[in-house]
Amino acid sequence: xxxxxxxxxxxxxxxxxxxxxxxxxxxxxxxxxxxxxxxxxxxxxxxxxxxxxxxxxxxxxxxxxxxxxxxxxxxxxxxxxxxxxxxxxxxxxxxxxxxxxxxxxxxxxxxxxxxxxxxxxxxxxxxxxxxxxxxxxxxxxxxxxxxxxxxxxxxxxxxxxxxxxxxxxxxxxxxxxxxxxxxxxxxxxxxxxxxxxxxxxxxxxxxx
Amino acid sequence: xxxxxxxxxxxxxxxxxxxxxxxxxxxxxxxxxxxxxxxxxxxxxxxxxxxxxxxxxxxxxxxxxxxxxxxxxxxxxxxxxxxxxxxxxxxxxxxxxxxxxxxxxxxxxxxxxxxxxxxxxxxxxxxxxxxxxxxxxxxxxxxxxxxxxxxxxxxxxxxxxxxxxxxxxxxxxxxxxxxxxxxxxxxxxxxxxxxxxxxxxxxxxxxx
DNA sequence: ATTTATATGTACTAATTGGTACAAAAATGT
DNA sequence: ACATTTTTGTACCAATTAGTACATATAAAT
Numbered sequence: 001x002x003x004x005x006x007x008x009x010x011x012x013x014x015x016x017x018x019x020x021x022x023x024x025x026x027x028x029x030x031x032x033x034x035x036x037x038x039x040x041x042x043x044x045x046x047x048x049x050x051x052x053x054x055x056x057x058x059x060x061x062x063x064x065x066x067x068x069x070x071x072x073x074x075x076x077x078x079x080x081x082x083x084x085x086x087x088x089x090x091x092x093x094x095x096x097x098x099x100x101x102x103x104x105x106x107x108x109x110x111x112x113x114x115x116x117x118x119x120x121x122x123x124x125x126x127x128x129x130x131x132x133x134x135x136x137x138x139x140x141x142x143x144x145x146x147x148x149x150x151x152x153x154x155x156x157x158x159x160x161x162x163x164x165x166x167x168x169x170x171x172x173x174x175x176x177x178x179x180x181x182x183x184x185x186x187x188x189x190x191x192x193x194x195x196x197x198x199x200x201x202x203x204x205x206x207x208x
Numbered sequence: 209x210x211x212x213x214x215x216x217x218x219x220x221x222x223x224x225x226x227x228x229x230x231x232x233x234x235x236x237x238x239x240x241x242x243x244x245x246x247x248x249x250x251x252x253x254x255x256x257x258x259x260x261x262x263x264x265x266x267x268x269x270x271x272x273x274x275x276x277x278x279x280x281x282x283x284x285x286x287x288x289x290x291x292x293x294x295x296x297x298x299x300x301x302x303x304x305x306x307x308x309x310x311x312x313x314x315x316x317x318x319x320x321x322x323x324x325x326x327x328x329x330x331x332x333x334x335x336x337x338x339x340x341x342x343x344x345x346x347x348x349x350x351x352x353x354x355x356x357x358x359x360x361x362x363x364x365x366x367x368x369x370x371x372x373x374x375x376x377x378x379x380x381x382x383x384x385x386x387x388x389x390x391x392x393x394x395x396x397x398x399x400x401x402x403x404x405x406x407x408x409x410x411x412x413x414x415x416x
Numbered sequence: 417a418t419t420t421a422t423a424t425g426t427a428c429t430a431a432t433t434g435g436t437a438c439a440a441a442a443a444t445g446t
Numbered sequence: 447a448c449a450t451t452t453t454t455g456t457a458c459c460a461a462t463t464a465g466t467a468c469a470t471a472t473a474a475a476t
Binding site: 228230253255266269274275 | 432433434435436437438443444
Binding site: 228229264265266267270 | 451452453454455
């Protein structure tokens with residue numbers, strides 16, 4: 001699932017003199033991303049991060065400038081990964097089904113693990129809002145990037161007649177994302193299963 | 209706005225011997241609630257909390273058992289306050305308009321302060337999710353309590369013909385809350401003003 | 417063999433965390 | 447006058463935070 005992202009970010013550094021790195025920068029970045037996704041930015045301590053990445057403090061600061069710089073890189077990676085996955089899904093099952101898969105994955109995660117992590121960008125948006133200016137700016141950029149990607153998918157589905165909703169693609173994209181992101185926080189706030197099920201139904205209606 | 213809550217929670221303690229408390233328990237609880245609302249639970253340090261409440265550490269621990277106990281009390285206060293405000297609004301402007309006022313307040317807050325705090329319960333739900341068992345349980349309880357309150361309002365509006373949506377009141381309540389809570393995180397993720405405006409429109413459509 | 421760049425590991429820093437302990441002052445009822 | 451209770455203020459605690467510094471080891475290119 002991540003190999004495409006891997007290729008995208010791959011540093012492919014030309015072999016220099018000296019002892020070569022014993023870890024792959026992108027591989028440990030992916031590990032970091034999952035750790036941040038699970039625990040959030042502030043609640044991720046440097047020590048736990050180093051354990052998750054399997055590298056030492058000195059290597060960490062030599063490779064990534066700081067915790068914030070690393071986090072910024074994982075946000076970019078997350079957006080690239082998500083968009084790449086959606087493109088793949090579109091090729092395999094079509095645009096509309098690709099979007100529905102997203103909500104299905106959330107429910108699957110809830111049923112299998114008993115919890116939902118939500119979207120890393122939205123989680124981070126809430127956490128960084130009014131606290132980390134640079135990160136907030138980046139999150140806004142990635143978020144709008146993703147809305148455009150969703151709008152592309154919806155336009156594709158509209159062209160094929162899979163979606164009949166007369167509203168323009170970007171509007172539908174925004175409403176779909178909003179309902180899905182709402183669903184996440186609603187689950188995390190402890191809503192009833194009846195409400196959760198109806199919100200899934202709501203998502204389907206948006207793409208009709 | 210808070211005086212009704214104040215009366216509800218008022219301890220009205222019978223005068224005992226000894227030096228009387230120089231602060232009102234409920235008053236400092238309200239101050240604490242606003243501080244938590246602004247900064248979240250984890251990011252609120254005890255020191256900043258004490259400053260906001262205007263009491264000393266010794267008095268704090270003598271009155272409230274711990275930071276978590278205090279936070280739990282503020283969550284209950286928040287729910288009571290919100291429900292009381294909605295009841296008042298319903299008396300003054302009617303059930304449907306009362307609900308629309310909520311989203312208007314969010315936009316007003318955004319325009320006046322440049323940011324949105326969101327719902328304390330939802331914020332806390334995200335923060336406590338999978339981390340604080342007791343608090344999560346309580347948040348779930350308060351959240352469902354509020355959904356029922358919204359459902360009451362909607363039923364009232366349906367009875368008066370203000371809302372024609374054939375879905376049952378509790379379902380509409382859930383969708384309204386979900387879209388509103390989605391709107392909050394969408395704003396905090398840095399969505400465009402076009403998206404924000406359409407989501408307000410979406411909220412209105414839900415109550416038609 | 418030498419240079420170069422990286423690795424590990426340990427020891428720091430200064431600040432902050434939630435919470436405890438206790439002494440002394442002050443305000444009240446009896 | 448005395449008992450009772452809460453006040454303020456100071457001094458702690460042990461743990462954790464992100465980040466720095468440095469000595470030593472190691473692997474590869476030249």
